[in-house]
Amino acid sequence: MVEKNGESIVIPSAVIKRLPKYHRNLESLLDKGVERISSREFGKIAGVSAPQLRQDLNHFGNFGQQGYGYNVENLYNALSKIMGIEKKSNMVLVGVGNIGQALVNSTDFTKRGFYLSAIFDINPRLVGIKINGLEVKDVSQLENYITEHKIKIGVIAVPEKAAQEIANKMVRAGIQGIWNFAPVDLKCPQEIKIENEHLTEGLLRLSFKIDE
């Protein structure tokens, strides 16, 4: 739910899906020094029609001005706020295998206000080593850590078979959202938000499109 003019409104999930893209597009416009942009031009960059773009953004307030378009910086800041980016979010990650290490080493998330405050693994040979300055903790400490530090987001980068158990631990400890890289559909209480990154599915879709 989002507040608009003092009222709570529900944003359609299709709109939510497009927001990060708009945000990214605005970021590169800012990088290029673009100060304002029409809904037609912006829509072209984002791959949606101008009316679609205006309708999407109208869910959150009146950003555009007729004859002027959008102020890139204002809209970028507004979307950052809407998406909860300006608040710093601390995350924990479990599983420092290939994908896990790539995530720990990435700067893409920190740029957007997301920080890994602790990383965990079950493998005793990995516990204690440092990756990008973070020491790998034993997964037995996971629940306490989440509860103590009021962590909202848990990243799961463990193999398929271990994923549900890690999710259960996270949920018990009070996590609010799970970013899941394991190729499995987690079963969690409805109030837990889950975002899946099933990478292989993207490759399968690509293969299918090529063969069509």
Next chain:
Amino acid sequence: MVEKNGESIVIPSAVIKRLPKYHRNLESLLDKGVERISSREFGKIAGVSAPQLRQDLNHFGNFGQQGYGYNVENLYNALSKIMGIEKKSNMVLVGVGNIGQALVNSTDFTKRGFYLSAIFDINPRLVGIKINGLEVKDVSQLENYITEHKIKIGVIAVPEKAAQEIANKMVRAGIQGIWNFAPVDLKCPQEIKIENEHLTEGLLRLSFKIDE
């Protein structure tokens, strides 16, 4: 386009999106030794209604039998064929940074018939080293390699700024599909199929859902 009863039919993109999930679900059913499953049960696992599932699968042929349901192995094999998995697909990857290395080290793709036959980077310090048995080649060899080996799928795991140039090289060399991990929307001729993995977008969506 897919052939069904000798006719070419167009499959809705929403159906295509769900196929890899069905395929993955069937794979875990097979692993568990499940031989047959009703559309109701299968739909429950896949998170769609039974009528939706039946309608989706009917696009490709008549797999289910009333009163029996689906034979898990037959359906798995049929979907593998439809998705082009049974044919071995060779891919090239450019960019052996964090995500690139994770992809090179992953076994998830090979299990599904996708093989990296060569990997490339622009960094001379990385050229020549071996990752998971594959020697990193100089990116100047990319176009020749794709053309010579008739590579259909190119994986882009380079930073944002380098991605479009790599895509252009791939397209010139005759690539058919690009699996793109760079946080940028590539501009390619319409006939080139593109599947984006914009990881940070998933995290932003999660953050938004938590804050709703």
